[in-house]
Amino acid sequence: MELKVLNTGGTETGEVVTLRDDIFGAEVSEHAIYLDVKAILANRRQGTHKSKTRAEVRGGGRKPLRQKGTGNARQGSSRSPLNSGGGTIFGPTPHGYDQKVNKKVKLLARRSALSAKAKDGKIVVVEDFKFDHIKTKPFAQILKNLGLAEKKTLLLTPEYDMIIARSGRNIEVLNIMTADKASTYDILHSQTVLVQKAALKTIEDTLG
Structure with missing residues (x-):
């Protein structure tokens, strides 16, 4: 599967990335998703x-x-x-209430969740961006440019960036996570998965 890379202004950069079929085009296992999400929600209970x-x-x-x-x-x-x-x-x-799920099942569930989002066209790849200062307004503008201002969005970054995390934490519809930490529930709970270009390599290393 190929996707066009967008810039922070919401326009195409002319670059195209190829998503791995074994991660973004795999057969969706609803049972694996059910087991993983059930365990995640159960483990949150006090x-x-x-x-x-x-x-x-x-x-x-x-x-x-x-x-x-x-x-x-x-x-x-x-x-x-x-x-x-x-x-x-x-x-x-x-x-x-802790429930254990086998590592292979968890990987299968996350692949299935990403594949389901990709099939529905809910994955957007954006060029890598950073901020010099903690500021919410330019972050909100980026989401508006991408047409995601009112959609529940999961932003996947290649690594933790304190400035990005703090700039976006007050945006109600936005959830920011590093690509290797996003769970099946996080992916499915969002309407759109916004992936920084460099985070694709992290996803492939984690789930490949």
Whole structure:
């Protein structure tokens, strides 16, 4: 697959890049995508949910009623789960939700996600650019020139650039990541994948 390289003004540079078919033109495995995205979302959960049992709630040391003669059921503690303000029976306790996915499945899922975006024409290659100072306005202008001002966009860079990261962090529709760190979920969660030209080599080294 071949794509034309655009400049930051949104016009063609005259250069054409060839995308590898095994990464951007592979058969889409929906099952691999499902497994990877499910694991990513599960691993984000904190798992800190907790409710108190009858041994942990406050009070309840004294027997609330005498054993016999009241006509009510026997009560040994006012913190019984049967009473208002009592503990919880089999309530949630802290635990992890971590799920493991094989490395080959994760690679297949990321290739499938990129292939799906490429098939839909949602991958844009832009020439490499940098900023001298942290400034949001020129970054927003670049997105406007590329027709991405109102589209949820994932920008893939060859390496971490602090100035680029900070310049774009206040743009609501933009997510900036290095090409080797973008997950299947990040790719699919965006409407358009904007790739810096040098980041294509990083993608090929990571997923090839």
